[in-house]
Structures are given as structure tokens and as C-alpha cells.
Amino acid sequence: MRILVVTTAHHPRYDCQALLYEYFAEQPGNEVTVVAPSTTDVTRGSRPLPEREDYGRVHVRRLYRDIPEMWQRPFARAEEFVETVREARPDVIWCWHEGNYPLAKYASELTGAPVVLYLEFPSETILKRSRNDGVPAVLSCVRTHRRIEKAMTWGGQYFLQVNAPAGVPKAESYWQDEKINRGIFVGSLGYGYKDPERFMALLPKLFEETPMEEFMLISSGSEFPRKILEKYGSRYKIDYRPHATREEIFEEIAKSRFS
Structure with a gap:
């Protein structure tokens, strides 16, 4: 499976989400392309990270300067984003945080690949918008949302509670x-x-x-x-x-x- 990840950061030493994308890539047959900013609040002193980084079956493309640019001006790097999406040829688009949803939706329109939304806190706005857009699955980090999975699964959209990856050592x-x-x-x-x-x-x-x-x-x-x-x-x-x-x-x- 070819997975396109649209996320706020990718730095294994600072960001536990990176462990999840590496886990995706470790599964047989998977290839993962990550779109992220080059400076984020999880890098020490916000020092820029490399624009392109490839290791194993993980291909990181840091197209945006920082999170504000990625969220407030998502199409500022439209040409580079489209090139990355076409290179990735995703079967599925994994979107972390509703701030990245416009880019994930655009990638879906370009490729026809479905979006899976993984949200720290699912707001009413993003739930309504994603359901109207036909997003098939929304994952919530909120532990208490496990109780409402069945009630929130409707209209062709699955709702699941999934704990955020932490990678806690022994x-x-x-x-x-x-x-x-x-x-x-x-x-x-x-x-x-x-x-x-x-x-x-x-x-x-x-x-x-x-x-x-x-x-x-x-x-x-x-x-x-x-x-x-x-x-x-x-x-x-x-x-x-x-x-x-x-x-x-x-x-x-x-x-x-x-x-």
C-alpha cells in the first residue's frame, strides 16, 4: 500500500507521530511519503530540517516553512505539493490534525485516494465537513470517545478512538x-x-x-x-x-x- 501522510512534523527524536509513520513503512509492501513543514515547534530552536529525507521506505518532503504557513496558506507551495502527490501515487491519504485537511482533501481530489483523518480533538466543524466530503474514517485521540464510537459511526463514515502513539521506552x-x-x-x-x-x-x-x-x-x-x-x-x-x-x-x- 502506498500511503501519503500530511502532518505537522516529522522528526523522530522530537515527534512521536514519526514512529507511527515508520511503523506503516515497516509493514510488508507499504511505501510512505510524508508532507510536513521544515521548521516546527518540535525541533530544537526551530532549526530547519532537510527539505528531502529518505530512509527505508519513508520519504519525507518538508515543503512548508512552518505550521502557520501550512495551515494558513496551504496552497502557497501548490506546485511542489502536486509534484509530491503524483510522485507518491497514494492508495490512501493519512491526515493528522484538521489544520491539514485542506491539503489532504486536495490530494484526494488529485488521486481519488480516500482520506483517513486522525484528530487530536475532533471539532464539530471538521466532523460535519469531512462527512459531507465523503471521508470514510475519522480517528480520535480522545480516550473517552471510545464510548461513542457506535453512535458517531453513521452516514458512511466510521468513527474510532485510537490512542496517540507515544513510543514509551521500557x-x-x-x-x-x-x-x-x-x-x-x-x-x-x-x-x-x-x-x-x-x-x-x-x-x-x-x-x-x-x-x-x-x-x-x-x-x-x-x-x-x-x-x-x-x-x-x-x-x-x-x-x-x-x-x-x-x-x-x-x-x-x-x-x-x-x-
Whole structure:
């Protein structure tokens, strides 16, 4: 099977989604082409990655400068995108995040290949639009959506809950007996559905009502973490890091009592 992936990042050291695409490519007969930006919030310091990268049966084409360009001006690189799609000759199009849906839909129109939408949080807008467009399958990362799979499967569209890939190493490889009275949060706070304001309001309670003495925040992709530092940095011990590799993240989680 030939798979075209339209995604927000592809960097195995920083992005767990890359493990999923490598898994696709490892299956007999599969060939995977990935369209992604060259600088994203998962690269250290947003250093540009190579525009073309091929390893095994994974072919990465970083056509866009960054995520904002990919989402806000998806057809800015239309010529390069069409060339990549024709080179990939996909049997199926795997689209991560609704921000990438316009490109995935365009690829489907060019090739006739169906789109599979894999969404961090399926909004009502994308569910309605994708069903009207005849998208046959929507996958949701939200764990509680497992309860509504049957109810949401209708109109020719399957709805399934699928956990996001994490590629967690065996505990023995990073476990530490000595823990710091520290909480740690790793993730983006740049989207309204993640309720960043509520997250910020919760922090004082964690410091004042739990044994937590310090907090590590590893978050990129928005300015919201800096707002947290401005508001609480002088009152509480908060260590903010905009970037970290997956290995570094596991090490920091292992040192912390709360995550």
C-alpha cells in the first residue's frame, strides 16, 4: 500500500507521530511519503530540517516553512505539493490534525485516494465537513470517545478512538528511585480546546495544596507558557523549556513525582 501522510512534523527524536509513520513503512509492501513543514515547534530552536529525507521506505518532503504557513496558506507551495502527490501515487491519504485537511482533501481530489483523518480533538466543524466530503474514517485521540464510537459511526463514515502513539521506552531504561517534589507538564498550550487559562489558574493550587515544590513546563508552539512565567515566575519555582527531545522528556518525567 502506498500511503501519503500530511502532518505537522516529522522528526523522530522530537515527534512521536514519526514512529507511527515508520511503523506503516515497516509493514510488508507499504511505501510512505510524508508532507510536513521544515521548521516546527518540535525541533530544537526551530532549526530547519532537510527539505528531502529518505530512509527505508519513508520519504519525507518538508515543503512548508512552518505550521502557520501550512495551515494558513496551504496552497502557497501548490506546485511542489502536486509534484509530491503524483510522485507518491497514494492508495490512501493519512491526515493528522484538521489544520491539514485542506491539503489532504486536495490530494484526494488529485488521486481519488480516500482520506483517513486522525484528530487530536475532533471539532464539530471538521466532523460535519469531512462527512459531507465523503471521508470514510475519522480517528480520535480522545480516550473517552471510545464510548461513542457506535453512535458517531453513521452516514458512511466510521468513527474510532485510537490512542496517540507515544513510543514509551521500557521503564527500566529511565527509572530513577530518587524523585524530586516536582510536577511536570509536557505538551502544547496553544489551542483553546486545551483550556490553557484553566491550566494556569490551577498552578497555584498545586503549589499550595499539594507537596509539589517546583514545576517543569516543557511547551512550545505558543506564547502562553511565557504568560505563565510572567504571572507566577516570581512566586513559585517554575522551570520553563520550550524544546526537549523525547529522551530528555522521559528522563525529566522519571525524576518527577507528578506528571
